[in-house]
Amino acid sequence: MKDIARHAGVSQSAVSFALNGRPGVSEDTRDRVRQVAEELGWRPSTAARALSGEGAATVGFVLARPADTLGVDSFFLQLVSGIQEVLAERHLGLLFQVVEDVADECAVYRRWWAEHRVDGVLVVDPRTADPRPDLLDELGLPAVVIGGAPDERHPGLSTVWADDAGAMASVVDGLYSLGHRRIVHIAGLPGLAHTERRIRTLRAEAERRGLSGVRSVTTDYSDAEGAAVTRRVLESADPPTALIYDNDVMAVAGAAAATELGRSVPADVSVVSWEDSALCRMVKPWLSALSRDSVEFGRTAARELTALLDGGPARTVRVPVPRLIERGSTGAAREA
Amino acid sequence: MKDIARHAGVSQSAVSFALNGRPGVSEDTRDRVRQVAEELGWRPSTAARALSGEGAATVGFVLARPADTLGVDSFFLQLVSGIQEVLAERHLGLLFQVVEDVADECAVYRRWWAEHRVDGVLVVDPRTADPRPDLLDELGLPAVVIGGAPDERHPGLSTVWADDAGAMASVVDGLYSLGHRRIVHIAGLPGLAHTERRIRTLRAEAERRGLSGVRSVTTDYSDAEGAAVTRRVLESADPPTALIYDNDVMAVAGAAAATELGRSVPADVSVVSWEDSALCRMVKPWLSALSRDSVEFGRTAARELTALLDGGPARTVRVPVPRLIERGSTGAAREA
DNA sequence: CTTGAGAGCTGAACCGCATTAGTGCATGCT
């Protein structure tokens, strides 16, 4: 900026005013300064900007997962891609970190905030007993929780969520009307907020209809557990006629396991995947799946965060309920 | 730091010396200062550090992919996870960005470097005619190219690579000894350095053995193209007896397509996937696959970058050749 | 007893920007 000031024949502060669109300089001077800056290829140093109170121009994103669990999962890349789209418009950087568990994640938030590395964070995989909202509140770190339920205990946090409960209800509804009475839900990690929401809703739906052969089993989301649980429930005394899997990986593995056991999909057992991806179209029959727009989900979350950074109020935004794409893996229940 | 200085009864510079392990203070004072800093929960502001010449303590990672291509791909997440492991030890942040194409990627490097946002970058998906090494050279931005071939034209860049050529040769060797003479390689994106390396090696191997029914077909890595190409080559006049797919997604889609055409795997056609993941164990038969340790790959790349940041020389590191995991999808060629 | 060297510490400058409190000048108003 000193160089620009010299070349343009003005003071450094005039340059600052000109380049930041603030009043205090004539349009003439502003244009001249802009042009000189352009010629010199000037870019503001984010460090200096941050030091003088402008914030870090960066938001943080932490993924708490053991390295080996990071498997075939299209959701996060898509989410991040959507987030980026919005952040890029405002030239905000995304600081990304993978850690082992939520405790480490909290430590990262503490450090980032203390070091002024980020202006806000995006939180994923909210849990039922989650230390993070409390921490973020305590720190005063602006944050958007992705996938959480509305949470009136933390008015400072924005939330972006999909209505799992509604989706689960509609899936059960669909299966019920196809004649299914015994349904097993192969759920994801216990403790995750959306896992528990789905489980609760399923139970409520079952009770409402007086169904006894309906239950949820939690897993670690892996193909191995998906297949194992599938085998177990299909070989049990009173096997289900429909299976709902909490992700695509388990659904595919589960469908394969069912086929191996000599059960035909969907004649013997219907399969629904709670996540749509290319995977669901790589097996025969193609899997019926709940489809949501993960990229748009990311965009929405990022928009909420930028709104928060602009000083806007925390909000709770609901993205559209995922809709069921009917493919070949769901059909009428076989007569008992 | 001013507070710490006051509490410890020393000057601010003494605090700086003490906390950064520099000489100039007694061990007594150092301990005292450290303790006060601890009590006050002090953390250095990265912005201030960066401003006074210490660098940004951040490395950049750009993924140039259209949003919709970010599908089922375990490689990148694993790579990033490995990178993180190494960076986290040194408290280096990872600035992550997804862009549409290489031109945008170059713009991001320019901006990051000009804004002093990063100290170095990790470059993936090198191409045959790639503008990035030239740009990085020109900028003087420390960088590690992941997956490129050794490149003596850019002595400033480090390279971490796997020997695709060797791996391809050994795969062809294995298939040849199983009696396969007609092999089709369903390759990835043309223009990617490793795609071209594999294609060249395959051709060389074929010529060496006087095989005429061997060729490569490039694709966009998608399941759709993988399946389409598979159908096309299998229905051609002189169909191959073995297929090599450049990623797991295409291999699975291709195997499914072959089965649909009534070809049995591996009796009629052998399938090899150039990427191992849970996907390969989700279909019957399980796919034989080239397995590499993507997490370790990431660690190695990150280590090279930190070495570069420490002022070390640029190096070219070769990670172990991926090894073929023989599963059920490869077998002896059917007699002609 | 003087001198020199080194250890331990301080004060001030600096990094690149934003911001605030002036400064000088032309203009309009009375």
Add this chain to the structure above:
DNA sequence: AGCATGCACTAATGCGGTTCAGCTCTCAAG
């Protein structure tokens, strides 16, 4: 003519660190 007003701009300060040139002691060597 005298004065307030507003505009265009400058000088100075601060953000939170690092660094470098001293400065003061102490202690050993001469």
